Amino acid sequence: MNTNQDSFSNCNPKFFHELKPTNHFVNALLTDLYQLTMAYCYWKQGRHEDQAVFDLFFRKCPFDGEFAASLEECVRFLATFQFTESDIQFLKNVIQAEEEFFDWLRNLDVSQVVVYGVVEGSVVFPLVPLLRVEGPLAVCQLLETTLLNLINYASLVATNAARFRLAVGEKSLLEFGLRRAQGADGGMSASRYTYLGGFDATSNVLASKLFAIPCSGTHAHSFVQTFSDCSQLITTKLLDSNRNEREFVQLVLETREKLGYSTNQGELAAFISYAQCFPDKFLVLVDTYDTLGSGVPNFICVALCLLEFGYKPLGIRLDSGDLSYLSKAARKEISRISRLTGKSELNQVKIAASNDLNEATLLSLQQQGHEIDIFGIGTHLVTCQQQPALGCVYKLVEINRQPRIKVSEDISKLTIPCSKNAYRLYGKEGYPLVDLLTLETEEAPKVGDKILCRHPYVERKRCLIVPTRIEPLLKMIWNGKPVEPCLYPLSQLREFCKQEMSCLREDHRRFLNPTPYKVSVSQTLFDFIHRLWLEETPIPELI
Ligand SMILES: Nc1ncnc2c1ncn2[C@@H]1O[C@H](COP(=O)(O)OP(=O)(O)OP(=O)(O)O)[C@@H](O)[C@H]1O
Ligand SMILES: O=P(O)(O)OC[C@H]1O[C@H](OP(=O)(O)OP(=O)(O)O)[C@H](O)[C@@H]1O
Numbered sequence: 084m085n086t087n088q089d090s091f092s093n094c095n096p097k098f099f100h101e102l103k104p105t106n107h108f109v110n111a112l113l114t115d116l117y118q119l120t121m122a123y124c125y126w127k128q129g130r131h132e133d134q135a136v137f138d139l140f141f142r143k144c145p146f147d148g149e150f151a152a153s154l155e156e157c158v159r160f161l162a163t164f165q166f167t168e169s170d171i172q173f174l175k176n177v178i179q180a181e182e183e184f185f186d187w188l189r190n191l192d193v194s195q196v197v198v199y200g201v202v203e204g205s206v207v208f209p210l211v212p213l214l215r216v217e218g219p220l221a222v223c224q225l226l227e228t229t230l231l232n233l234i235n236y237a238s239l240v241a242t243n244a245a246r247f248r249l250a251v252g253e254k255s256l257l258e259f260g261l262r263r264a265q266g267a268d269g270g271m272s273a274s275r276y277t278y279l280g281g282f283d284a285t286s287n288v289l290a291s292k293l294f295a296i297p298c299s300g301t302h303a304h305s306f307v308q309t310f311s312d313c314s315q316l317i318t319t320k321l322l323d324s325n326r327n328e329r330e331f332v333q334l335v336l337e338t339r340e341k342l343g344y345s346t347n348q349g350e351l352a353a354f355i356s357y358a359q360c361f362p363d364k365f366l367v368l369v370d371t372y373d374t375l376g377s378g379v380p381n382f383i384c385v386a387l388c389l390l391e392f393g394y395k396p397l398g399i400r401l402d403s404g405d406l407s408y409l410s411k412a413a414r415k416e417i418s419r420i421s422r423l424t425g426k427s428e429l430n431q432v433k434i435a436a437s438n439d440l441n442e443a444t445l446l447s448l449q450q451q452g453h454e455i456d457i458f459g460i461g462t463h464l465v466t467c468q469q470q471p472a473l474g475c476v477y478k479l480v481e482i483n484r485q486p487r488i489k490v491s492e493d494i495s496k497l498t499i500p501c502s503k504n505a506y507r508l509y510g511k512e513g514y515p516l517v518d519l520l521t522l523e524t525e526e527a528p529k530v531g532d533k534i535l536c537r538h539p540y541v542e543r544k545r546c547l548i549v550p551t552r553i554e555p556l557l558k559m560i561w562n563g564k565p566v567e568p569c570l571y572p573l574s575q576l577r578e579f580c581k582q583e584m585s586c587l588r589e590d591h592r593r594f595l596n597p598t599p600y601k602v603s604v605s606q607t608l609f610d611f612i613h614r615l616w617l618e619e620t621p622i623p624e625l626i
């Protein structure tokens with residue numbers, strides 16, 4: 084397996100003035116038309132400078148917990164937000180507006196915008212703002228679509244990765260999804276945010292370079308198929324670990340003879356060729372012809388000879404069939420030969436498995452028992468087949484210091500009005516117990532106080548908590564310019580994410596019917612919501 088960890092990180096805060104979105108498509112025009120039509124109406128009404136507050140949050144998730152991801156890209160987007168002359172010329176064809184509106188757009192910037200966000204890699208729960216965006220109404224409105232686009236998939240795929248991590252425990256997880264991802268950006272984002280969510284490496288070379296992710300991979304079936312027999316090998320020799328050139332192919336053929344294997348000759352030639360190129364990274368795909376009848380025996384022959392030459396073979400990859408059965412059978416044969424030859428190092432080789440793996444197959448494999456050490460996962464990871472989109476929304480909660488609410492028949496679609504703060508309250512055992520939303524103007528909750536936490540909508544649901552620790556969740560990340568520190572190396576975010584996961588109580592983490600984590604509001608905010616709710620809903624007259 085080839086692994087490259089010598090990548091650079093582009094997260095140095097010294098380069099704030101050079102901040103640019105990673106994807107060239109991310110700019111002020113990457114938005115929905117309706118943001119611009121609304122902006123025009125605000126401008127016509129002279130309301131574009133009204134002071135607005137928007138919350139970006141999600142309402143429900145399958146996991147009862149998500150990871151916030153892509154905050155760095157939000158900052159990068161804000162750092163370059165402007166309409167270019169060519170954007171303006173294009174927009175003149177799209178919306179009928181007065182010339183002065185386009186002059187206003189031309190000079191628009193986000194210098195008056197303030198953004199608070201939860202730290203990238205945090206576990207976040209429904210209704211808690213991932214971002215709180217404050218500033219002039221029109222420009223805050225214009226940010227909606229792009230911020231949602233940046234956060235939704237990144238957070239979803241990071242969460243999906245964390246679920247795969249939960250399913251396999253400490254085993255290695257490789258991301259193989261580039262070929263199946265939704266376009267180039269989908270592939271790049273998947274590699275980046277699945278690493279954040281707990282994968283160990285990616286096969287995506289560009290993502291490895293740009294985001295400093297360990298790069299890892301094996302080979303495809305085509306490589307095996309191109310060989311017919313050992314006569315195609317350009318040399319029969321190999322340098323041993325002491326740099327002495329020695330006959331290798333003959334030794335492999337003799338080993339095969341001695342062990343009594345009758346295997347596919349082309350496959351054997353392919354494995355020898357791979358070993359000659361990567362003698363210390365020998366991990367080969369064994370299912371091209373017959374996993375147990377040919378692939379595994381061929382691997383064993385070459386691996387034994389590599390050991391003889393002073394190298395440590397890495398292992399095999401299974402890519403079809405019953406992965407539980409095949410991994411156990413392969414391990415058994417490897418152990419048998421290890422005992423037979425007295426080569427105990429052979430027993431240390433790893434078994435990798437791939438082929439349409441998803442959360443359900445991983446959990447089932449755990450139940451059945453298996454000998455797999457490394458899982459390579461592509462399609463189901465990057466496409467998030469279990470929940471293909473995260474439903475973060477961006478809602479107005481305050482205008483000119485006046486609270487705003489969105490009323491809905493569906494109680495889960497009510498918005499929580501006002502500019503708010505969010506706190507995570509921890510209990511005696513050290514686990515987070517609830518997230519508490521308060522009015523921004525309220526005093527912060529204090530450790531040791533008895534705090535009444537109310538369900539935002541259901542009157543009878545409430546609890547008292549005496550927190551042993553309180554973490555404010557929203558930190559200022561943009562104040563007309565980036566607020567330091569807001570950019571962290573991906574590896575640091577990954578560690579943080581791991582730590583966040585381990586802090587969650589077991590019953591919140593389990594796959595089947597997890598206990599919902601409580602997101603509450605203070606008594607003051609509760610009263611506020613319910614008063615506003617009644618005020619904004621007309622009383623129907625029955626006739
Ligand atoms: N022990 C197992 N328990 C549950 N699911 C498994 C197990 N082993 C493999 N799988 C899954 O079963 C599916 C098998 O795929 P499929 O029916 O296409 O056969 P295949 O092995 O890929 O055959 P092919 O030789 O055509 O590639 C894959 O999604 C794989 O992840
Ligand atoms: O199955 P995934 O989770 O997407 O993982 C990546 C897959 O991509 C590769 O083969 P590919 O699917 O291109 O061809 P194959 O299935 O015929 O081997 C690899 O062999 C895996 O099977």
Ligand SMILES: O=C(O)c1cccnc1
Pocket residue numbers: 259260286299300301302303400437459461
């Ligand atoms: O390196 C691999 O084994 C690999 C990479 C991408 C997709 N499937 C497998």
Ligand SMILES: [Mg+2]
Pocket residue numbers: 438439
């Ligand atoms: Mg496949």
